[in-house]
Ligand code: HEC
């Protein structure tokens with residue numbers, strides 16, 4: 375076999391493969407499935423997002439030191455370095471006109487117990503401690519009993 379013949383055989387082989395490969399790829403595409411084993415374009419498996427009941431009165435506390443639960447929706451209430459939506463209603467200067475509970479005096483104390491004129495940075499990010507409530511099903515059981523010392 376001359377070198378020229380070998381070269382043209384190789385070319386012919388390459389051309390056949392070039393046609394064959396895309397057809398094979400198109401075949402396997404039909405069988406694509408997600409890791410969850412469902413059709414990729416099937417209905418969403420996302421559970422319904424639990425609803426936050428809006429605007430109720432203060433919720434009972436279960437132990438003396440408990441940060442009170444938030445009895446209203448807080449979606450889109452921003453807390454950033456420069457702006458705190460919660461303080462729009464809960465700050466001492468706004469509470470009377472908005473009807474919101476004033477933030478506690480403990481929120482004006484720094485970690486060494488010094489009293490401050492404004493909210494302490496320790497208490498600035500309200501949702502570190504205060505949480506809104508939803509009607510979500512508990513993910514794990516618990517045996518917590520309400521404190522009996524609470525009057
Ligand atoms: C538009 C005004 C408004 C904004 C903004 C607001 N609140 Fe309130 N909040 C209220 C009112 C009014 C109540 C009182 C409900 C009641 O007791 O009847 C309340 C109640 C609460 C309570 C319960 C207090 C208690 O004694 O049980 C907490 C905790 C609370 N809010 C936290 C927050 C947090 C945290 C934010 C920001 C993420 C926030 N609120 C934003 C109006 C507001």
Ligand code: HEC
Pocket residue numbers: 439440441442458460461464475476477478479480481493496497498499500501502503504
């Ligand atoms: C580090 C946890 C923590 C952070 C952060 C925090 N709180 Fe509290 N908050 C508490 C605890 C604990 C109580 C109940 C005991 C007390 O009064 O200190 C409370 C009480 C309250 C009360 C009820 C006051 C009363 O007189 O019954 C309101 C309203 C409140 N917080 C709002 C806020 C708001 C608004 C912010 C953000 C600016 C905030 N808190 C940040 C822990 C926190």
